[in-house]
Structure formats: structure tokens, C-alpha cells
Amino acid sequence: MEEPRKRARPGRAPAPAGRTSRPRQAEVARLAGVSQATVSLVLGARKQGATISEETRRKVLDAVRALGYVPDPAASRLAAARNNLLGVFSFTSTFPTDVQHSYYPFLVGVEQEAAARGYDLVLFTGSSTGGAGAAGPNALARVRLADGCLFLGRHAPAEELRRLVADGFPVVHLGRRDELEGLAWVGADYISASQEVVAHLAALGHRRIVLIREDDEAPASTDREHGFLKGLEEAGLPGGPAAVFRSADPERELTAERLRGWLDEGVTAFVAEETDTGDAWRALHGAAHFVGIDCPRDASLALLGSPPPDLAEEPVPTGFDIPRPQLGAAAVRMLAALVSGEAAAEPLVACTFRPGSTAGPAPARY
Amino acid sequence: MEEPRKRARPGRAPAPAGRTSRPRQAEVARLAGVSQATVSLVLGARKQGATISEETRRKVLDAVRALGYVPDPAASRLAAARNNLLGVFSFTSTFPTDVQHSYYPFLVGVEQEAAARGYDLVLFTGSSTGGAGAAGPNALARVRLADGCLFLGRHAPAEELRRLVADGFPVVHLGRRDELEGLAWVGADYISASQEVVAHLAALGHRRIVLIREDDEAPASTDREHGFLKGLEEAGLPGGPAAVFRSADPERELTAERLRGWLDEGVTAFVAEETDTGDAWRALHGAAHFVGIDCPRDASLALLGSPPPDLAEEPVPTGFDIPRPQLGAAAVRMLAALVSGEAAAEPLVACTFRPGSTAGPAPARY
DNA sequence: GCGCATTACTAATACGCATTAGTGATCCGG
DNA sequence: CCGGATCACTAATGCGTATTAGTAATGCGC
Numbered sequence: 087m088e089e090p091r092k093r094a095r096p097g098r099a100p101a102p103a104g105r106t107s108r109p110r111q112a113e114v115a116r117l118a119g120v121s122q123a124t125v126s127l128v129l130g131a132r133k134q135g136a137t138i139s140e141e142t143r144r145k146v147l148d149a150v151r152a153l154g155y156v157p158d159p160a161a162s163r164l165a166a167a168r169n170n171l172l173g174v175f176s177f178t179s180t181f182p183t184d185v186q187h188s189y190y191p192f193l194v195g196v197e198q199e200a201a202a203r204g205y206d207l208v209l210f211t212g213s214s215t216g217g218a219g220a221a222g223p224n225a226l227a228r229v230r231l232a233d234g235c236l237f238l239g240r241h242a243p244a245e246e247l248r249r250l251v252a253d254g255f256p257v258v259h260l261g262r263r264d265e266l267e268g269l270a271w272v273g274a275d276y277i278s279a280s281q282e283v284v285a286h287l288a289a290l291g292h293r294r295i296v297l298i299r300e301d302d303e304a305p306a307s308t309d310r311e312h313g314f315l316k317g318l319e320e321a322g323l324p325g326g327p328a329a330v331f332r333s334a335d336p337e338r339e340l341t342a343e344r345l346r347g348w349l350d351e352g353v354t355a356f357v358a359e360e361t362d363t364g365d366a367w368r369a370l371h372g373a374a375h376f377v378g379i380d381c382p383r384d385a386s387l388a389l390l391g392s393p394p395p396d397l398a399e400e401p402v403p404t405g406f407d408i409p410r411p412q413l414g415a416a417a418v419r420m421l422a423a424l425v426s427g428e429a430a431a432e433p434l435v436a437c438t439f440r441p442g443s444t445a446g447p448a449p450a451r452y
Numbered sequence: 453m454e455e456p457r458k459r460a461r462p463g464r465a466p467a468p469a470g471r472t473s474r475p476r477q478a479e480v481a482r483l484a485g486v487s488q489a490t491v492s493l494v495l496g497a498r499k500q501g502a503t504i505s506e507e508t509r510r511k512v513l514d515a516v517r518a519l520g521y522v523p524d525p526a527a528s529r530l531a532a533a534r535n536n537l538l539g540v541f542s543f544t545s546t547f548p549t550d551v552q553h554s555y556y557p558f559l560v561g562v563e564q565e566a567a568a569r570g571y572d573l574v575l576f577t578g579s580s581t582g583g584a585g586a587a588g589p590n591a592l593a594r595v596r597l598a599d600g601c602l603f604l605g606r607h608a609p610a611e612e613l614r615r616l617v618a619d620g621f622p623v624v625h626l627g628r629r630d631e632l633e634g635l636a637w638v639g640a641d642y643i644s645a646s647q648e649v650v651a652h653l654a655a656l657g658h659r660r661i662v663l664i665r666e667d668d669e670a671p672a673s674t675d676r677e678h679g680f681l682k683g684l685e686e687a688g689l690p691g692g693p694a695a696v697f698r699s700a701d702p703e704r705e706l707t708a709e710r711l712r713g714w715l716d717e718g719v720t721a722f723v724a725e726e727t728d729t730g731d732a733w734r735a736l737h738g739a740a741h742f743v744g745i746d747c748p749r750d751a752s753l754a755l756l757g758s759p760p761p762d763l764a765e766e767p768v769p770t771g772f773d774i775p776r777p778q779l780g781a782a783a784v785r786m787l788a789a790l791v792s793g794e795a796a797a798e799p800l801v802a803c804t805f806r807p808g809s810t811a812g813p814a815p816a817r818y
Numbered sequence: 819g820c821g822c823a824t825t826a827c828t829a830a831t832a833c834g835c836a837t838t839a840g841t842g843a844t845c846c847g848g
Numbered sequence: 849c850c851g852g853a854t855c856a857c858t859a860a861t862g863c864g865t866a867t868t869a870g871t872a873a874t875g876c877g878c
């Protein structure tokens with residue numbers, strides 16, 4: 087009788103028996119007097135098939151509590167399941183010292199919504215230089231540990247994003263992003279919000295309104311212009327290229343002379359778009375002040391967004407606010423939908439109109 | 453000859469052959485004409501043992517590139533028995549709408565240091581703790597999914613913390629916490645910082661200094677007193693109970709009369725501790741103003757910590773600042789040390805002296 | 819009391835990667 | 849030219865969980 091050759095057993099070294107490691111399903115099973123598979127079934131609570139007696143379920147759950155068992159996220163993932171983790175990836179630091187570009191307001195909503203849906207959040211920071219999570223060519227790969235991932239900011243390399251999307255990994259981009267086929271995103275509804283601001287001005291009697299915008303092709307900019315023009319049209323006011331002043335450097339090009347020219351032409355309201363720098367509003371605000379306009383008596387101003395922090399005091403600009411926490415929450419809702427395979431949620435979040443104090447009735451025509 | 457019974461093969465259903473999934477190490481191996489293990493070795497690049505010929509390495513790397521192979525983080529982490537995840541647990545919301553009491557400054561450091569060390573962060577909040585494990589008796593159990601966990605604030609239930617510590621789960625508490633045997637913590641070095649402030653005052657010629665403190669037994673308070681008294685002793689100044697004024701309600705008990713009494717006795721400098729409310733400093737500041745002290749001409753004031761936001765303007769109090777980002781970073785360093793089993797890191801972080809403008813030379817004795 | 823369903827589990831995988839013992843080669847000294 | 853050392857690699861695990869085929873026990877109808 088040939089004894090099958092007893093090969094040695096390669097594989098991993100035995101765990102250092104020193105300290106008790108986190109409990110596994112196997113330990114739970116032993117304590118409950120059942121098999122590991124049963125523990126998995128009880129905890130899995132799949133709608134599907136397997137029936138478990140109340141008795142056994144209780145024993146298992148007791149053991150789970152007694153040991154403080156928590157499933158290993160990596161193992162759950164590997165076994166082709168989910169681990170209740172949602173990733174949040176920001177290519178720049180999530181908590182910057184420079185609070186200017188902080189994602190904090192979004193995170194407020196993200197955290198709330200995630201918690202409400204039973205997900206925990208994993209923060210992936212892409213900016214890390216050095217360390218194990220270095221910014222290699224596939225720094226994004228580690229997000230696959232989670233069930234899905236939310237991306238903040240447009241710095242995420244398109245190539246890797248495309249890869250994730252192509253592999254069917256649930257991804258949601260915060261901020262509209264159309265150029266990447268199949269990328270889910272949520273964003274603020276700048277079109278409606280801008281339209282509403284124009285409607286407000288029109289209702290106040292303004293008949294000629296000009297939009298000051300920077301020279302930017304980002305959706306955030308074109309959407310505002312789109313909404314602005316739509317608002318004019320709805321109100322039956324003159325639109326066309328003459329209603330839009332586009333400048334790469336508004337602070338320099340929006341001169342007092344030009345402003346006076348518009349006023350002479352009968353323009354009574356000015357609208358600026360919001361950008362990272364807030365330059366359009368700053369230029370408009372400055373020029374109006376320079377020319378000596380008493381706002382809103384002589385003319386009305388409005389801002390399509392929130393003012394830069396340094397101009398946040400008074401007067402509060404008429405315009406709209408981007409509900410950042412709600413945007414974060416909406417992003418999580420969409421991500422959760424993708425993860426669970428449900429129908430996609432609503433990508434657009436409505437902005438809230440801000441009455442402010444820079445818009446008033448149009449001055450009487452003489 | 454008995455054929456071993458051919459059992460059926462349970463396990464997972466075969467993958468839907470529909471679309472080609474992303475490549476595995478096995479595919480890379482096949483293309484490169486080597487074994488899967490070799491691929492792992494080439495990519496692993498461990499400092500350890502195994503030598504790979506340049507030829508093979510190139511073939512593997514070429515195949516990796518050709519297929520666009522990206523390692524599966526779930527599998528890597530499972531095999532390596534490390535998730536590279538650090539938990540951050542705050543019993544209150546990590547992202548409170550009220551930014552005042554937020555842990556933001558700590559998180560700045562936590563995120564940076566974690567990223568630098570190749571860890572990702574999992575955020576847990578006491579209120580939610582991932583809907584999966586509702587806030588039951590061991591809401592803390594869920595943190596075990598990380599390799600270790602950082603606790604912010606002293607609201608974490610001692611019993612559960614003890615449990616984690618006893619199980620050998622790496623835990624670091626942000627803020628000193630001695631009452632829990634074996635709990636690792638990092639904190640600011642209030643003793644040295646307070647001592648330094650006293651030394652500064654002594655060097656300015658002050659011979660009698662009084663500490664105003666609240667009636668609190670927290671380490672943060674007793675440490676400051678300790679450092680204060682130590683500072684007096686080093687400078688050869690009178691210490692003892694007379695040098696410390698302790699009050700549960702300083703705003704009411706620190707009367708103008710009492711202040712005048714001290715001044716008459718030759719006290720020329722007053723030091724207040726920082727607390728959540730900032731009451732000690734507020735009371736001292738108020739009383740001094742009421743009595744008409746010209747600070748720092750008539751007397752010097754100092755604050756052992758940072759002023760409350762409403763008193764943050766001027767005058768900037770002489771005292772010290774708690775380097776919150778550095779504290780966060782130090783906490784991560786300690787946690788990382790625990791996780792990897794290295795020697796524990798330094799628990800104390802030095803505060804930085806803030807010259808301020810409320811301390812000056814002692815008035816000449818007449 | 820015999821087949822057939824149903825119930826309540828368990829055994830045996832698979833997931834993708836890291837690790838280690840083992841295996842031919844090849845080299846080297848004596 | 850033989851034993852040992854080194855090199856370059858592969859086979860065979862294990863990590864912890866999810867899934868599924870199988871099975872023993874029980875119920876049920878006729």
C-alpha cells in the first residue's frame with residue numbers, strides 16, 4: 087500500500103500566538119456550536135433560500151455579541167459580496183489647512199446620508215506622496231476595497247476613472263462631468279437657479295440685464311449662462327450675445343467706462359457668475375462702487391452662487407446658494423443606488439434662492 | 453481499487469462569461485510564461501529573500517502593462533492580513549454643522565500623517581456607527597474592521613474601550629486618559645508649557661504670580677497647575693495653595709475686590725487656565741478690565757492655552773497654543789506603531805509659546 | 819410504511835494574492 | 849566529480865467569508 091507522499095505544507099507562517107486577534111466567524115461558530123457556514127448564513131440574512139431556526143439564530147447572534155465579532159471587510163469583498171463601506175476619494179487633501187477649498191460642507195451631508203443608510207465611510211486621500219498609498223499610476227485602485235466610491239473635485243485622473251467605470255465599479259462624481267461616458271455624477275442645478283434669479287430681476291421691472299462671466303468652459307459656467315439666457319427669454323427680454331460679457335480677466339476689462347456705457351444703454355441689472363476665485367463678482371462689485379452706483383437704487387446686482395469669503399459680509403448679494411450638504415447627501419444616494427443595483431437617483435440638486443440686498447426695483451425710466 | 457468518491461463541487465457559481473473581467477495575476481502569469489507566484493514576487497518587491505532574474509522581471513512587467521493588470525486590494529489585504537485602514541471614532545458627529553466644536557484641526561494632522569504612512573481612514577460616528585450595527589451596547593465593535601482605531605473626545609464608553617484594549621485591538625485616545633489601564637493616548641504637554649509661561653513671567657521680573665483655575669479634576673487642569681507650581685519653584689518664587697485660586701464659578705467669585713486684594717499684596721501677574729468654556733480667562737479678563745488695570749503696564753496676564761473664540765481678537769493673550777494638527781499626527785504615529793507592533797511612540801506633544809501682548813515687565817516696586 | 823417535500827444544517831469549495839517549502843539547475847571548491 | 853551552496857522559480861498552501869450541493873431528520877399524504 088503506497089502511502090501518499092506526505093508533502094510538507096507551504097503557505098503562511100502560523101500567526102504569532104502572542105495576542106488574541108479579532109474573532110473570526112470560525113470562533114463564533116465554535117462558541118455557538120454550529121458550523122462557520124451557519125454563522126455566515128445567519129449574519130448574511132439574504133432573502134434567499136436557507137432557513138435558520140430561531141434557536142440557532144439566537145445562539146449565533148449571542149456568540150457574535152459575546153466575542154464582539156465584526157466581519158473583515160477585505161474578506162467580505164473578496165468573497166464577492168459587499169462590506170458596507172463607501173469610499174470618498176479626494177485627490178487633494180480632504181481637510182486642507184487652507185479652508186478655502188475644503189470639502190467639509192459636502193462631507194457633512196455625505197456622512198449623514200451614509201450613516202442613515204448603514205454605510206461607513208473610507209477616506210482615500212490621493213494627494214499622499216510617499217508611503218504605501220503612494221500616487222502611482224493606479225493610486226485609484228485601492229478604492230476597490232469599498233463597495234463604491236465618491237470622487238470629489240475634478241482632479242481625479244480621467245484614465246483611471248474610466249477604468250473603474252468600465253469594470254462596473256460603482257463610482258459617483260461630485261460635480262457634473264459629462265465628458266466621461268457612463269460616469270455617474272450629481273451636481274447643482276445651475277440652470278434653474280440662474281433662471282430664477284433672472285426671473286426675480288425681471289419681476290422687479292428690469293428690462294435690460296447683462297451677465298458678466300469669466301472665460302471658462304466648465305459646465306458650471308456654461309450652465310449658468312444657459313439658465314441666464316433662458317430666464318431672459320422666458321421674461322421676453324433681449325438676449326443674444328449682447329447680454330453676455332465674457333472676459334478672461336474681468337477685473338481689468340470690466341472698466342468704469344464700459345459700465346457707464348451699459349447704464350446709458352438702459353441696462354439696469356448686472357449678474358455675475360460665481361467661480362473659484364470670485365473674480366467676476368469682485369470686478370462687478372468694484373466697478374459699480376467706483377462709478378458711484380447706489381445699489382440697489384440706481385442699479386441691481388446679482389450673483390449666481392455664493393460670494394467669495396472676503397466679500398461675504400454685507401451687502402449680501404442677491405443670488406442663490408449651492409446646498410452643499412444636500413449635494414453630498416444626493417451623491418451618497420446615487421452611489422448607494424448604484425451599489426445595490428437600483429435605478430439611478432436624481433442627479434440634480436436644486437439651489438436655494440438668496441434674496442440678498444443688492445437687487446431692488448428697476449429705477450424709473452425717464 | 454476503491455475510487456475515492458467523487459464529491460460534487462459546491463462553491464460559487466461560475467462567473468458570467470459575458471464580459472471579460474479585469475485580469476488577475478494568473479492571466480499575467482500565463483502571458484509571461486511563468487507561475488502566478490512569480491508574478492506576485494515580482495510585483496511585491498519585498499526586500500526579503502526571493503531573487504528574480506532580470507529577464508523574468510521584464511517579461512512579467514511587460515505582461516502587466518499589456519493587460520493593464522491592477523491588483524485587487526481586497527485580495528491583497530486579505531492575504532497580507534492587514535487592511536491598511538485606521539478607524540477614527542468620535543462619539544459626536546465627526547462633521548458637526550457647528551464648526552466651533554469640531555475636530556477639524558486634529559483631522560488635518562490625522563489625515564496627513566495617515567496618508568503619509570499609507571493608511572486610509574474609516575470614519576465612525578457614535579451616533580450612527582454604520583446602520584448595520586446600530587448603536588447597541590457594543591456600538592464600538594464595528595471599529596474592529598480597521599487595523600486600529602483613534603478615539604476623539606472623552607465620550608467613548610469606558611467599558612467598551614476597556615474591552616477593545618483587553619482584546620489587544622490597537623487603540624489610541626486623543627487626549628490624556630490614565631484611568632483606563634493600558635489605554636494608549638497622546639496629549640499636549642501642559643506641564644512643560646505652563647512651566648514655560650511662568651518662567652517667562654518670572655524673567656520679566658514678576659515675583660508673585662497667581663493661577664486662576666476652575667474646579668475640575670481633568671488631567672488637562674491638574675497638569676497645568678502642576679506645571680505652574682513647578683515653574684514657580686524653578687524660579688524660586690512662592691508657591692503653595694496661596695498661589696492658586698480655585699473656583700467652580702470664576703465669573704462670580706473672581707470679584708474686583710479680590711483682585712485688588714492680590715494687587716495690594718504685591719501680586720503682579722495672573723495666569724488663567726484654558727477650559728472648554730474659557731470661563732477662567734473670561735473672568736480674569738473681565739475683572740482686570742473692571743478694576744481698571746492697564747495691562748501689561750500695571751499687571752501681566754497670561755492664559756494657559758488658547759482664548760475662546762469670542763475673545764480671540766486683541767489683545768492676544770500671552771500663553772501657549774496647542775498644536776492640534778501635530779497632536780492628530782502624533783496620534784496616528786502612535787496608532788501605526790501599535791498596529792505594526794513597533795515600540796510605542798512619544799505620547800506628549802509640545803505646545804508652542806505664544807508671546808502675545810498681555811505680559812510685560814513687572815511694575816517697579818515702590 | 820413508503821415515497822416525496824420540506825427543514826435545518828454542514829462540507830466543500832472559490833475569491834485573488836502572499837508566502838514559504840521544495841525542486842531542478844548551475845556553480846564552486848577541493 | 850562529488851557534496852554543498854546558491855539561484856530562479858514553482859507548487860501548495862492560507863487569509864476570512866459567501867455560496868451551493870449535499871444530507872440527515874422530520875413531516876405528510878395515501
